[in-house]
Amino acid sequence: MASVSLHRLTKTFDAGRPALQDFSLDVRDGEFVVLLGPSGCGKTTALRCIAGLEEPTAGEILIGEREVTHVPPAERDVAMVFQNYALYPHLTVHENIAFALEMRRVPKADCARRVTAMAARLGLAELLDRRPAQLSGGQRQRVALGRAIVRDPAVFLFDEPLSNLDAKLRLELRAELLALHRALGATMIYVTHDQVEAMTMGQRIAILHEGRLRQLGAPGEIYERPADVFVARFVGSPGMNILTGSGTGEGGRVMQCGSLALPVADAAGVFPTQLGLRPEHVGVGAVGEGVGEALVEVVEPLGSETLVHLDAGGQALVARLPGMADVRVGDRVGVRVDTRRLHLFDAAGVRLG
Amino acid sequence: MVTVLAVTMIAPFLYMVSTSFMDEFEVLRYPPALLPGRPLPGNYGAALTALPFGRFFLNSAIFAGFVVAGQVLTSAMAAYAFARLRFPGRDRVFLAVLSVLMVPVIVLLIPRFLIINALGWVDSYAGLISTEVVSVWGIFLLRQFFLTLPRDLEDAARLDGAGEWTIFRRVVLPLSKPALATLAVFAFVDQWKSFLWPLIATRSVEMQVVEVGIASFHGIYYTNWPYQMAAAVTAMVPLVVVFFVAQRYFIQGIQLTGLK
Structure with a gap:
């Protein structure tokens, strides 16, 4: 050995x-x-x-x-x-x-x-x-x-x-x-x-x-x-959703990524330009709920879970929903996000914080 | 179309067999006879004893046998080096070797004779065999084959503790049996029907090979066609046997190299 x-x-x-x-x-x-x-x-x-x-x-x-x-x-x-x-x-x-x-x-x-x-x-x-x-x-x-x-x-x-x-x-x-x-x-x-x-x-x-x-x-x-x-x-199947956007709001504490407005914490003074979000931390609800709305593009029912591919104003992201979710292609949905699970990256793609 | 081609290819052979059973005057008749009026199987015995054909066959067998062994050995070693060993200028050297294929065999006859003459090997097995034991075509054929062997096998052997020579002998050669057989078969056929080189490299009747022996039925004034054809048919038998036994190796040889 x-x-x-x-x-x-x-x-x-x-x-x-x-x-x-x-x-x-x-x-x-x-x-x-x-x-x-x-x-x-x-x-x-x-x-x-x-x-x-x-x-x-x-x-x-x-x-x-x-x-x-x-x-x-x-x-x-x-x-x-x-x-x-x-x-x-x-x-x-x-x-x-x-x-x-x-x-x-x-x-x-x-x-x-x-x-x-x-x-x-x-x-x-x-x-x-x-x-x-x-x-x-x-x-x-x-x-x-x-x-x-x-x-x-x-x-x-x-x-x-x-x-x-x-x-x-x-x-x-x-x-x-x-x-x-x-x-x-x-x-x-x-x-x-x-x-x-x-x-x-x-x-x-x-x-x-x-x-x-x-x-x-x-x-x-x-x-x-x-x-x-x-x-x-x-890593991950599917991998992490990566959203790009720019800061808006008071002191840039909100990032506008397509149709989604995501609140971000200040990461050591450097402002992120890319946000990461695992599919299991994304949910869907009625329009008006969550951080913005998106269009359902593909639905993949896997039995134990359902993968829903969303288009949020040009930003693609995947949501992993438990069981056989009741979502159809073409639906407009509200996107719910567990904001504590946001990963922040700078322009070069390196993790912040 | 294929049938027409096949018939044109096979007709001279059938005529050769037919002639070998004819009376020596029947051959020269006009219009020519396609089949012997009365088959004379005795032509065979007479032809093969008119000249020392036993000796000729032995010479051919020794000549072809040693050349086959030599070509397989030298081609395999050279091909492995060109296919797998890393040394500076390898591919350029290979191209240089390959370019020899473009030199017509006939051009090399005189230099080859001068070499064996200088060595005092004229009219000996050494003279007959020595300049034939390296075959560029054989090196090319085996190199192409070695390149198709999975490299992982050699890597596995390397990790198992085998050196280059062991990999060659214990892994590469056993896996190359079909290619080695192909080369052996082609080399045998080539040498068995070789005429010009044995004619030049030998002088005495005892050293003649079958092909040269057959040619000696051509006199200056007279040729005994039935005897010559009988000898030719006999000389062909080993080739026919080899062809039927090793048919797939011929096909493989052509597929591997796109040559011949």
Whole structure:
């Protein structure tokens, strides 16, 4: 087991914008950290740098106390699980799991014992003689997991391991991975673009965008206090509503955003130009109620809740209403807002207060 | 349309088989006979013993066999380097290698002969084989195939602790069996029907390959057509067998490279 430290990591590929820029992160020993971001944000590049599959252009990587920036992957004591499993198609499950042990010259008998034990643990005992092509997606990912665990590495790296699986299996393996993390107490770094996975699995989440770290924190912290507009929009399903407007009224204490007039607190003397509002903090009522009126554009009944897309004088926002709400497309409604839950951002999108 | 094409392609072969059973004067009759009046299967025995064809077949097999092994080995290693290893100027070197494809084979005959002559290898297996063991087409074919292999597999192997050579031998080669087979099949066919180079590189009858042997039925004043055709039909048998056994590899080779 070991901690992982990235210090001002930068990776530039042949041409263009750096895939990763000045990225620093300290993963504690035994921690489960998720790197979250949209595709192309640099999260996979960061993971591949930790694995040693990419060499950073600048910065350094420490695993435990050891500086490994230019150490080949095999000598880093890390294991990686790939999105498309990357099982050797010409080898059986047994041979796939044993490959790494064989490379490390583990004695044959010892190797067979460890593979068998691993297979039993992951429910693969019956499948040891099959080839990857004869396995289902879930079984393949279990084999890939087994291949990583059997080596007993200091750090586990996961590159979107569940995104090729169907929703039900994803849920199942998510729980399994968490159980595994508890059982092994291992350091795990997990890359995903799926914010549900990130929220449910990560002890801490690092959000990346365009190669830069935007926010690092516990899931609750990221949801409740997003550092900027990008994070606010990206986390949550649907993400946070962002309204733009200008101050009016006495001392600018009211912001006019389209047809909505929102009272805002003074945030350290800087006046916000963007307001954030989670969909669950928006409600609808009769015209005249709340902070202004809006037109219902789309209604998405999900059973346990209903998402209502509103147009408030050119400002788009979504309201999350409990149950099957009685709202129709084309209705004019009053917009109710929990004003204590307003998030304030400046013109550059950085959080105020 | 396809039928017409097929018939035009296959007719000369059928005529070859037909001729191989004819009387040697029947061949020259006018109007020409399409089928032998009385088939003479004895032509085969006579033709194959008129010259040491056993030796010729052995020579052809040794020549083609070694070239196939050599081409598969050298092409695989070069192709892996061009497809996967990172070294300065890699793509430029590859383009330079590829440009050799544009040089007509015939232009290289004299330089190749001068090389083996300087080495004292004329009229030996070494001379016959050595200049054939590298195939640019083979390098190109395998490089194209290696590029289609998922990189993640190599990355996984790298993390598992495999070095470049182990990745090549334990992961890339086993996954490339279809492409390797394609190359082997093409190389075998190419060498088996090769005529000009073996003719130039060898002198003695003992070193001749089948194709050259067949040609020696052409005398200065007289050609025994039925014997020559009988020998040609016999020489074709291995190719036909290879073709039927390995048909899908031919198709794959053409699909992978758009060449041949």
